[in-house]
Amino acid sequence: MTDHFSLAPEVPPETAGTTQAWKHALAEPHVLSSLWALPLSSVGAGLVEKALEVGLFAQTEQAVSAATLAQRLVLSPERLAYALEVLWSLGMLLRRQQADGEWLYGTAPELSPYLNPVSESYCGDALLFRFRVLRQAADQVMGLLSDEVPVVPPRGVAGQPALWAEAARVQIAQEQAAVSAEVALSVMSAQPEFGQAQTVLDLGGGPGLVAIELARHQPLLSGVVFDFPEVVSVARENIATAGFEDRLSVLGGDLSSDELGKGYDVIWCSSVFHFVPDLPGLLARLHEALSPGGLLVCAHAVIGAEGWQNRAVAPYYLNLRLQGGRVLAAGQLEELLLAAGFSGVDSVSQVRFPVAPVNVVIARKEGGRS
Numbered sequence: 001m002t003d004h005f006s007l008a009p010e011v012p013p014e015t016a017g018t019t020q021a022w023k024h025a026l027a028e029p030h031v032l033s034s035l036w037a038l039p040l041s042s043v044g045a046g047l048v049e050k051a052l053e054v055g056l057f058a059q060t061e062q063a064v065s066a067a068t069l070a071q072r073l074v075l076s077p078e079r080l081a082y083a084l085e086v087l088w089s090l091g092m093l094l095r096r097q098q099a100d101g102e103w104l105y106g107t108a109p110e111l112s113p114y115l116n117p118v119s120e121s122y123c124g125d126a127l128l129f130r131f132r133v134l135r136q137a138a139d140q141v142m143g144l145l146s147d148e149v150p151v152v153p154p155r156g157v158a159g160q161p162a163l164w165a166e167a168a169r170v171q172i173a174q175e176q177a178a179v180s181a182e183v184a185l186s187v188m189s190a191q192p193e194f195g196q197a198q199t200v201l202d203l204g205g206g207p208g209l210v211a212i213e214l215a216r217h218q219p220l221l222s223g224v225v226f227d228f229p230e231v232v233s234v235a236r237e238n239i240a241t242a243g244f245e246d247r248l249s250v251l252g253g254d255l256s257s258d259e260l261g262k263g264y265d266v267i268w269c270s271s272v273f274h275f276v277p278d279l280p281g282l283l284a285r286l287h288e289a290l291s292p293g294g295l296l297v298c299a300h301a302v303i304g305a306e307g308w309q310n311r312a313v314a315p316y317y318l319n320l321r322l323q324g325g326r327v328l329a330a331g332q333l334e335e336l337l338l339a340a341g342f343s344g345v346d347s348v349s350q351v352r353f354p355v356a357p358v359n360v361v362i363a364r365k366e367g368g369r370s
């Protein structure tokens, strides 16, 4: 029997005791491998960042050799060949060898919609943003661990409306188009109330592509995107471009203090609670803003009970938390929702979302249309 905590490599049963067993044993990764993977991934990250910067993936939609690519991007062919091998090792590129021995590289088909700049789901700029911000966060982290560094309240940094508007224009828009809008639609479509819902509020909705996606798939639905005034100008433009002006509008304000509207059948709120100083107060106001029988659906990263559940969440939100932002522990939001008067709270954990998975929590307000 295998001791769970043993460091001895496991030998596949069919080779145990055979002359081949030692080969399998030596091919087992060393326990330090997971630690070596960390600095190694930063080399990969640097290369992917560079590749996005020079527009490499715009050139690899069709299979191309290192020599041709180097010519197009004005890079050294020999050096680029090594870099392409790294992108291939990361699964971003596939390759095949020609009769003359030269390798041809092309974007992996499953990544192509996100890396090809002409695709609707392109999120190269959002990826670049994530690479840069997370690298800066990693550089700053040691300084922020000291108590001597003053904590900047999140509204001072992450809450700056002009910065949010910039993010809404490019990075959040690309991530909503590629990932979040589809997740929101899947969650909402699975709720029996959604098919009959007439009004939606997307609270902290940024560029508004989630509300647009919900309205596109539910013809009875009209609604509001609420965010800072600077941010809702971006949502307003997107709503107009998508042709939904007759059904969707925007409301600009500070969600901690301004009127959110009333009589909503459904409210969607994702990745917003991290920035809200008085969460119980906001939940009580959301309860009030719903019509009887209404649905509040929240999607937020949480700190889970198991280490593996936090592999993306803990590093992604470290900087925000060090600056006073909030990430709830799993189960905390459910308790706060019940305390705010909601009933029938239901959760789904580890739901895919940009950068780190979220817990989706669905809360119902009692009552309903007769």
Ligand SMILES: C[S@@+](CC[C@H](N)C(=O)[O-])C[C@H]1O[C@@H](n2cnc3c(N)ncnc32)[C@H](O)[C@@H]1O
Pocket: 159, 161, 164, 165, 168, 172, 176, 180, 203, 204, 205, 206, 207, 226, 227, 228, 231, 253, 254, 255, 256, 269, 270, 271, 272, 275
């Ligand atoms: C991380 S983004 C999430 C955007 C969107 N919900 C999504 O999941 O793609 C947080 C959003 O909350 C908005 N926000 C944060 N604090 C706010 C406040 N006090 N009042 C209004 N909006 C706020 C930001 O402007 C931003 O659009």
